[in-house]
Amino acid sequence: FTTVKEIYKDREAYIGKTITVGGWVRSIRASKTFGFLVLHDGTFFETLQVVFGEKLSNFADICRFNVGSAVIVTGELVATPDAKQPFEIQAAEVVLEGASTPDYPMQKKRHSVEFMRTIPHLRPRTNLFQATFRVRSLAAYAIHQFFQERGFVYVHTPIITASDAEGAGEMFRATTLDMENVPKNSDGSVDYSQDFFGQSTHLTVSGQLDVEPFAQAFRNVYTFGPTFRAENSNTTRHAAEFWMIEPEISFADLEDDMELAEAMLKYIFRYVLENAPEEMNFFNSFVDKGLLERLNHVMTSDFGRVTYTDAVKMLEEHNDQFSYKVYWGCDLQTEHERYLTEQIFKRPVFVTDYPREIKAFYMKLNPDKKTVAAMDCLVPGIGEIIGGSQREENYDILKARIEELGMDESEYSNYLDIRKYGTTRHAGFGLGFERLVMYLTGVGNIRDVLPYPRTVGNLQ
Ligand code: 4AD
Ligand code: MG
Numbered sequence: 001f002t003t004v005k006e007i008y009k010d011r012e013a014y015i016g017k018t019i020t021v022g023g024w025v026r027s028i029r030a031s032k033t034f035g036f037l038v039l040h041d042g043t044f045f046e047t048l049q050v051v052f053g054e055k056l057s058n059f060a061d062i063c064r065f066n067v068g069s070a071v072i073v074t075g076e077l078v079a080t081p082d083a084k085q086p087f088e089i090q091a092a093e094v095v096l097e098g099a100s101t102p103d104y105p106m107q108k109k110r111h112s113v114e115f116m117r118t119i120p121h122l123r124p125r126t127n128l129f130q131a132t133f134r135v136r137s138l139a140a141y142a143i144h145q146f147f148q149e150r151g152f153v154y155v156h157t158p159i160i161t162a163s164d165a166e167g168a169g170e171m172f173r174a175t176t177l178d179m180e181n182v183p184k185n186s187d188g189s190v191d192y193s194q195d196f197f198g199q200s201t202h203l204t205v206s207g208q209l210d211v212e213p214f215a216q217a218f219r220n221v222y223t224f225g226p227t228f229r230a231e232n233s234n235t236t237r238h239a240a241e242f243w244m245i246e247p248e249i250s251f252a253d254l255e256d257d258m259e260l261a262e263a264m265l266k267y268i269f270r271y272v273l274e275n276a277p278e279e280m281n282f283f284n285s286f287v288d289k290g291l292l293e294r295l296n297h298v299m300t301s302d303f304g305r306v307t308y309t310d311a312v313k314m315l316e317e318h319n320d321q322f323s324y325k326v327y328w329g330c331d332l333q334t335e336h337e338r339y340l341t342e343q344i345f346k347r348p349v350f351v352t353d354y355p356r357e358i359k360a361f362y363m364k365l366n367p368d369k370k371t372v373a374a375m376d377c378l379v380p381g382i383g384e385i386i387g388g389s390q391r392e393e394n395y396d397i398l399k400a401r402i403e404e405l406g407m408d409e410s411e412y413s414n415y416l417d418i419r420k421y422g423t424t425r426h427a428g429f430g431l432g433f434e435r436l437v438m439y440l441t442g443v444g445n446i447r448d449v450l451p452y453p454r455t456v457g458n459l460q
Pocket of ligand 1: 165166205206207208229231237238239240242244246247384385386387388389428429430431432433434435
């Protein structure tokens with residue numbers, strides 16, 4: 001087959017030639033003597049118009065093709081300078097590869113994204129989801145390219161884990177237990193400590209604790225895989241299954257961490273804008289009118305930087321506008337994060353040095369003993385897309401912290417061990433991949449950037 005992408009990229013080579021194209025019928029209309037069929041072949045954002053006439057032996061059959069049918073068309077590509085599309089195929093042959101039934105759910109009219117979520121298996125055939133999932137694919141590729149170009153080693157951290165990396169208790173159990181015959185505690189409750197052939201296990205909430213030791217061997221590493229959080233939160237930014245990119249760098253502090261995060265985001269934006277201009281123009285026209293201007297601004301300006309303490313001072317002045325009032329020590333809510341990045345900084349901003357009480361156990365304690373060397377990257381429209389920190393590399397401080405929080409030290413023995421054997425200063429972060437795709441496309445709901453969203457109420 002010739003692809004629609006090839007035709008668009010090198011039109012002079014194809015005009016006047018006979019070509020064969022395979023794809024799916026987006027729309028079809030016919031009169032007594034001829035008809036038009038719009039074909040989408042999946043290789044490129046644009047569609048291709050096919051004109052078919054009564055001379056075709058199966059003309060009457062083609063007129064009855066349903067939307068959604070898979071067809072193979074052979075014919076001459078002719079330039080149509082006055083039409084909306086720059087060219088069309090004049091069909092010499094139209095073969096039906098796979099028929100579609102008249103109840104095909106995506107007829108020509110526009111459908112709501114809510115409706116589209118009920119048909120996750122068909123929605124990638126629409127413009128919106130074609131554009132979204134191609135951008136998603138390109139962004140993933142750009143991320144690998146960014147890290148590989150810089151010599152980072154890609155580590156596959158496990159999905160089934162024993163420890164709670166974030167200490168937030170939002171884990172899914174992974175169990176081999178026979179539910180008919182579960183081991184019980186003395187009080188009659190289920191003994192989940194037997195989950196995984198006798199050990200307690202969960203689906204990972206983060207690859208960080210497993211990737212850190214690799215950073216003490218390869219220096220610069222990253223993991224990029226699915227993560228799971230059993231938070232029962234029904235928001236536009238939370239999914240139970242999402243993908244996370246987690247680099248970890250040695251001989252590095254929080255400043256290095258932020259520089260890496262900023263360079264990475266700018267690299268991804270540039271790559272996607274260069275490689276999916278049609279899709280990005282579509283988002284800019286139909287999803288988010290200011291998108292391209294905003295992304296260009298982000299790529300050419302420095303991200304803001306502010307400490308948590310200063311951010312709280314700035315936000316306190318606007319407390320009348322928040323449903324949840326800001327004070328030193330509070331966890332910033334989405335409304336505060338968005339206010340900071342949208343109203344005060346008007347660009348992405350790193351908030352650093354959060355109170356230790358609201359952050360994870362592994363973050364490096366600052367000299368003030370009240371805050372930790374943490375950073376969150378906040379962006380307009382979404383809020384937090386990255387959470388990172390310099391790690392506590394001091395064995396005694398980390399051990400004391402684990403004890404203080406009442407965590408089960410035995411689950412973290414490897415993690416502590418690394419601090420005993422030639423540890424270095426090190427830092428890392430986690431980028432939520434779906435939130436990145438939302439930011440890149442302007443799509444406002446995480447359910448619409450995940451091929452098969454796993455959120456409360458969605459499991460198709
Ligand atoms: O801030 P988080 O919890 O950080 C970590 O997991 C660290 N271990 C990362 C690290 O330092 N290696 O999560 C990181 C990012 C968030 O900023 C957010 O973008 C995304 O992961 N995220 C979610 N995305 C979608 N749905 C959820 N339920 C998410 N929870 C976190
Ligand atoms: Mg976070």
